[in-house]
Amino acid sequence: MAFSLSSPCGFRSDEDEEMAVFESTAAEHGGPSRPGLPELSVISPGLDPRPSIIEQKAVKPAAARPGSSDGRVEVFLRIRPLTEAESERGEEQGCVAVQDEENVLLKAPKESHSMRAAERGITQSMHKFSFSKIMGPETTQQQFYECSMKKMVKDVLQGENRLLYTYGVTNSGKTYTIQGSGPEAGLLPRALSSLFSKLQGRLYGAMDMKPIMYQDVRHLSSGEIRMEELRRNSLLKEDDNLPFRRGGNTTVWDSGIGGLSSTSNIATQLEDTDGVCLEPGSLSHSGGDDLEEGVQFSIWVSFFEIYNEFLYDLLDASPSLQPRKRVTLRLGDDKQGNPYVKDLVWIQIRSADEAWRILKAGRRNQSFASTHLNTNSSRSHSIFSIRVLHVNPEADSAKSMHISELSVCDLAGSERCKEQRNGERMKEANNINASLLTLGRCIAALRHNQNNKSRPAQVVPFRDSKLTRVLQGFFCGRGTSSMVVNINPCASIYDETLQALKFSALASQLVHGPSTKTRVAYILSLLREPAAGGNESSVMEDEEEESDVEDGDISMLNTESMLQAIDVLKREVQRQREEKEVLEANVREQVVSEVMEVISEMEAGYSENLEAERALTEERYEDKISTLQKHLKIFYSKELNERDQVIECLSAALDKTQAGEAPPPSLPGEDSIACSGGLLRRSERINKTESGRLQVELDQCRAELLAKTQELTKLKTQLEAPGSTGTLAADRKLEDGQRNLRQLRLDLQRLGADLQSGERACCRNTGGEKLRQALAAADETLAKQDQILLELQNGLMLVKADLRRKAETLAQKQLATPLSAAHPTPGSCNKRGCGTTAPIDTENRPPQKRPFFQSIFPTQTLTRRCNARLAEEANATPYSRILRSRQQSPPRSPAPTPRSLRGKY
Numbered sequence: 062m063a064f065s066l067s068s069p070c071g072f073r074s075d076e077d078e079e080m081a082v083f084e085s086t087a088a089e090h091g092g093p094s095r096p097g098l099p100e101l102s103v104i105s106p107g108l109d110p111r112p113s114i115i116e117q118k119a120v121k122p123a124a125a126r127p128g129s130s131d132g133r134v135e136v137f138l139r140i141r142p143l144t145e146a147e148s149e150r151g152e153e154q155g156c157v158a159v160q161d162e163e164n165v166l167l168k169a170p171k172e173s174h175s176m177r178a179a180e181r182g183i184t185q186s187m188h189k190f191s192f193s194k195i196m197g198p199e200t201t202q203q204q205f206y207e208c209s210m211k212k213m214v215k216d217v218l219q220g221e222n223r224l225l226y227t228y229g230v231t232n233s234g235k236t237y238t239i240q241g242s243g244p245e246a247g248l249l250p251r252a253l254s255s256l257f258s259k260l261q262g263r264l265y266g267a268m269d270m271k272p273i274m275y276q277d278v279r280h281l282s283s284g285e286i287r288m289e290e291l292r293r294n295s296l297l298k299e300d301d302n303l304p305f306r307r308g309g310n311t312t313v314w315d316s317g318i319g320g321l322s323s324t325s326n327i328a329t330q331l332e333d334t335d336g337v338c339l340e341p342g343s344l345s346h347s348g349g350d351d352l353e354e355g356v357q358f359s360i361w362v363s364f365f366e367i368y369n370e371f372l373y374d375l376l377d378a379s380p381s382l383q384p385r386k387r388v389t390l391r392l393g394d395d396k397q398g399n400p401y402v403k404d405l406v407w408i409q410i411r412s413a414d415e416a417w418r419i420l421k422a423g424r425r426n427q428s429f430a431s432t433h434l435n436t437n438s439s440r441s442h443s444i445f446s447i448r449v450l451h452v453n454p455e456a457d458s459a460k461s462m463h464i465s466e467l468s469v470c471d472l473a474g475s476e477r478c479k480e481q482r483n484g485e486r487m488k489e490a491n492n493i494n495a496s497l498l499t500l501g502r503c504i505a506a507l508r509h510n511q512n513n514k515s516r517p518a519q520v521v522p523f524r525d526s527k528l529t530r531v532l533q534g535f536f537c538g539r540g541t542s543s544m545v546v547n548i549n550p551c552a553s554i555y556d557e558t559l560q561a562l563k564f565s566a567l568a569s570q571l572v573h574g575p576s577t578k579t580r581v582a583y584i585l586s587l588l589r590e591p592a593a594g595g596n597e598s599s600v601m602e603d604e605e606e607e608s609d610v611e612d613g614d615i616s617m618l619n620t621e622s623m624l625q626a627i628d629v630l631k632r633e634v635q636r637q638r639e640e641k642e643v644l645e646a647n648v649r650e651q652v653v654s655e656v657m658e659v660i661s662e663m664e665a666g667y668s669e670n671l672e673a674e675r676a677l678t679e680e681r682y683e684d685k686i687s688t689l690q691k692h693l694k695i696f697y698s699k700e701l702n703e704r705d706q707v708i709e710c711l712s713a714a715l716d717k718t719q720a721g722e723a724p725p726p727s728l729p730g731e732d733s734i735a736c737s738g739g740l741l742r743r744s745e746r747i748n749k750t751e752s753g754r755l756q757v758e759l760d761q762c763r764a765e766l767l768a769k770t771q772e773l774t775k776l777k778t779q780l781e782a783p784g785s786t787g788t789l790a791a792d793r794k795l796e797d798g799q800r801n802l803r804q805l806r807l808d809l810q811r812l813g814a815d816l817q818s819g820e821r822a823c824c825r826n827t828g829g830e831k832l833r834q835a836l837a838a839a840d841e842t843l844a845k846q847d848q849i850l851l852e853l854q855n856g857l858m859l860v861k862a863d864l865r866r867k868a869e870t871l872a873q874k875q876l877a878t879p880l881s882a883a884h885p886t887p888g889s890c891n892k893r894g895c896g897t898t899a900p901i902d903t904e905n906r907p908p909q910k911r912p913f914f915q916s917i918f919p920t921q922t923l924t925r926r927c928n929a930r931l932a933e934e935a936n937a938t939p940y941s942r943i944l945r946s947r948q949q950s951p952p953r954s955p956a957p958t959p960r961s962l963r964g965k966y
C-alpha cells in the first residue's frame with residue numbers, strides 16, 4: 062500500500078505522488094504497530110512507485126545503482142558523530158539506523174513532531190531512504206573523499222564540468238565535509254591536492270590566458286598580467302599576515318546591507334593548519350596518466366558567497382580590520398544565455414598550498430555567525446570554483462583551448478526561522494530557506510520534465526533565486542552534479558533531518574541532462590541527416606565516423622561543416638519553434654477548455670446554491686406570512702366583535718329613538734374612532750335638520766336686517782332735516798353704524814356661506830371632523846356678529862342720546878318762540894318743524910311705543926321694560942332669539958367650542 066509524504070522543504074509538487082514511497086511492516090523494525098497504517102516508508106531514489114518496479118529493486122544490478130551508470134544524480138549521505146555534549150544531553154536515541162551502505166532507517170523519537178503525527182495516524186514513525194552511498198559517523202575525511210570526489214577531479218581534468226554541493230540542517234557537518242577541520246582536511250583541500258598532484262609537470266605557468274564569463278577565455282596583455290600577479294600576491298601575502306593565524310580571532314566587515322557592520326567570528330577550522338594536511342599515502346595513486354597528451358593545464362580559482370540574496374566576492378581586495386563596504390556582484394548571461402557572475406575575481410594558482418591559502422583568505426570574508434545550534438554557522442551559500450584551462454601550446458589556438466570546471470558549493474543549513482531570536486539571523490534564515498526551497502522546486506520541475514517527456518514541460522524556476530541561477534548550468538547538461546546530504550543524528554532535530562532526507566530523495570531521482578558531448582553527437586547526427594537518403598555504405602561510414610567524433614568537440618569540424626551545421630541547426634530551431642507553437646496552441650486550447658469546464662461547474666454550483674437559497678427564503682417568508690395572517694385574523698376578529706357591539710348598541714338606541722323615546726345618553730367615547738362610523742351617520746342626519754333650521758333663521762335675519770337698514774336710512778333722512786351743525790357728530794356715528802351694518806351684512810353672508818359649506822359637508826358625508834370644523838367656524842362667525850351688533854347697538858345709543866339732546870334743544874327753542882311754535886307756518890312746518898316733530902315726539906314717547914328701538918336695542922331697552930319685552934318675545938326672530946340667549950347668559954359665555962357644538966347634537 063502506498064502513501065505520500067510531504068514535499069521536502071515544505072513545497073509540494075506532483076513528485077509527491079510519483080515519489081517512490083513504499084511501506085513494509087513495522088513489526089520487523091520493532092516499531093509500535095497500529096492497525097491500518099504501516100509504520101515504515103521507503104524512499105528509494107532509484108525506484109519507481111509502481112509495484113511492478115518494486116520487484117526490480119531486489120534484482121537491481123550493481124551497475125544500476127543511483128548515481129552510477131544509469132545517469133542518475135549521485136547523492137551521498139554523511140552522518141556526523143554526536144559530540145560529547147550532545148550525548149550527555151541524551152540526543153542519542155537511535156533515530157538514525159544505517160542498514161547497509163545504501164539504506165538508512167529513520168525512526169521518529171518520542172518527542173518529535175513526526176511521532177506525534179504518526180500517533181495521530183497522519184504519517185509514519187519510520188522512514189527508509191536509499192542513497193548512492195552512506196557514510197556513517199566513523200567515516201574519515203579521506204574515505205569520504207575517495208568515494209565521492211576523487212572521480213570528479215579526474216573527470217574535470219578530462220574536460221568535464223562537475224558540481225558537488227552539500228545539503229543539510231544547520232550544524233550537520235556541511236562545512237566540515239567541504240573544508241574540514243584541523244588536520245581533517247575536507248573534500249575541497251583534498252581535491253585541490255589531488256588536482257595538483259595529477260598535474261605535476263603539466264601546469265601551464267604563464268598567466269596570459271584568463272577564464273571569463275561562463276566558460277570563455279581572454280588573452281591578457283602584459284599590463285593585465287602584471288595586475289593579475291599583484292592581486293594574486295597580495296592575497297597570498299594577506300594569508301601570511303593573518304592576525305589570527307592561530308586562535309580564531311574576530312574580523313569585522315560590512316554586510317553591505319544597511320551599511321551596518323556585522324561581526325564574523327572566523328572559524329578556526331582552516332586556521333589550525335598551515336597547509337593541506339593529508340594523510341600519508343592518500344594521493345599515492347593519483348598519477349596523471351590519464352591526462353590528454355600534449356595538453357597543459359592552467360588552474361584558476363574563484364570564491365564567492367550568496368548572502369541574503371546578494372553576491373559577494375570573497376577574494377576581492379584585501380581584508381581589513383576596519384569595517385568596509387562590500388561590493389555586490391551581479392549576474393549576467395553570455396551570448397548563449399549561460400549565466401555567470403560578472404566581475405568575479407579569478408586567481409591563478411600553481412600549487413595546492415597556494416590554493417589552500419587563497420581558500421583561507423576567502424573564508425575570512427565569509428559570513429559566519431553564532432546561532433543557537435552552531436557557534437560557527439555559515440550564514441551564506443559559498444561557492445568555490447576551480448577552472449581548468451586545457452592548453453595545447455602546439456595546436457592552433459582556436460582549437461587548442463578547452464575549459465572545464467569543478468565547483469564546490471557549501472550550502473547554508475536549513476533551519477527553523479522561529480528559533481532565531483536575532484533579527485539579522487532571522488532574515489538570514491529566511492533567505493537561506495527561500496533559496497533552498499527554490500532549489501527544491503527546480504529539482505522537482507527538472508524531474509517532472511524528465512519523467513513526463515510527452516507532457517508539456519514545466520518551467521524550471523532557476524531565476525527565482527541567485528543560488529539556482531548560478532548553478533543552472535550544472536542542471537542543464539553543461540555538467541553533472543553530486544549531492545552530499547549531511548545529517549546530525551540528534552533526536553532534537555529529527556524533524557528537520559527528515560525533511561532534508563526527503564529533499565535528497567527527490568534530488569536522487571534526477572537524471573543528468575545530456576552532456577555537451579552528446580550535443581556534439583546530436584549536431585553531427587543532424588548533419589548526417591541529409592545524407593541519410595544515400596547508399597548504405599555511406600551510412601555505415603557515417604556510423605563509424607560518429608563513434609569516432611562522439612567524444613570530440615564541435616570545434617573539431619572544419620569551416621564548411623560548421624556552416625552546414627549552422628544551417629541545419631537553424632532549420633532545426635525553426636522546426637522546434639513551430640512544434641512549440643503547435644504545442645502552445647494545444648496547451649492554450651486545453652487550458653481554455655479546462656477553464657470553461659471549471660466555469661460551467663462553478664455556474665452550476667452557483668445556480669444550485671441560488672436555488673437552495675431561494676427555496677429557503679421562500680420557506681422563511683411563507684412562515685412569516687402565515688404568522689402575520691394569524692395575527693391579523695385575531696386582530697380583525699377582535700375589531701369585528703367590538704364593532705358588532707357598537708352596532709348593537711346603536712341599533713338599540715335607534716330603535717328607542719324610533720319608538721319616540723328620548724335619545725340615549727351618549728356612549729362613552731362616542732367620538733372615538735371605533736364608534737365614529739355609526740355616530741357620524743346619526744350626527745349627519747341631525748346636522749342636516751339643524752342646518753335647515755339655521756338656514757331659515759339666517760334668511761329671517763337677513764330680512765330683518767334689511768328692514769332695519771331701511772328704517773335707519775329713513776331715520777337718517779329725518780335727522781338730516783333740521784340742518785343743525787350740532788348733528789355732525791351724530792351723522793358721523795350714523796355713518797359708522799352703517800359701516801358696521803355693512804360689515805354685519807358681509808359677516809352674515811359669510812355665515813350663510815359657512816352654513817352652506819357645513820351643509821355640503823353634511824351632504825357629502827366627508828366625515829364628522831370636517832362638519833365639526835364647519836360648525837365651529839359658523840359658531841365663531843356668530844360670535845363675531847354678536848360683537849359687531851353690540852358695537853352697532855352702542856353706536857346707536859349714542860345717536861339716540863344725541864337725538865334726545867337735539868330734541869330737547871328744539872323743545873327749548875319752541876318754548877322760547879311760542880308764537881312760531883303755536884302757529885307754525887306751513888312752510889316752516891314742512892321744512893323744519895313738521896319734518897322733525899314726528900321723530901321728536903317719537904323720541905319723547907315711552908320706548909315701548911317705538912318698535913324700531915325696541916327691536917334694535919333689546920338689551921338696554923327691554924331690561925327697563927320687562928313687560929314690553931315679554932310682549933315682544935312672541936314676535937322675536939330666531940336670530941334675535943339667539944342673540945338674546947347669548948346676551949342673557951351672565952357673564953358673557955365664551956364662544957362655543959366645536960366640542961360644545963358637537964354636544965348639542
Ligand SMILES: Nc1ncnc2c1ncn2[C@@H]1O[C@H](COP(=O)(O)OP(=O)(O)OP(=O)(O)O)[C@@H](O)[C@H]1O
Pocket residue numbers: 140141142198229230231232233234235236237238242435437438439440472473474475547
Ligand atoms: N564527521 C564529523 N566528524 C567530526 N566532527 C564533525 C563532523 N561533522 C561535523 N562535525 C562538527 O560538527 C560541528 C558542526 O559542523 P559544521 O559547522 O560543518 O556544520 P554546518 O552544517 O556547516 O553548519 P551550518 O550550516 O550552520 O554552517 C563542527 O564543530 C564540526 O567540527
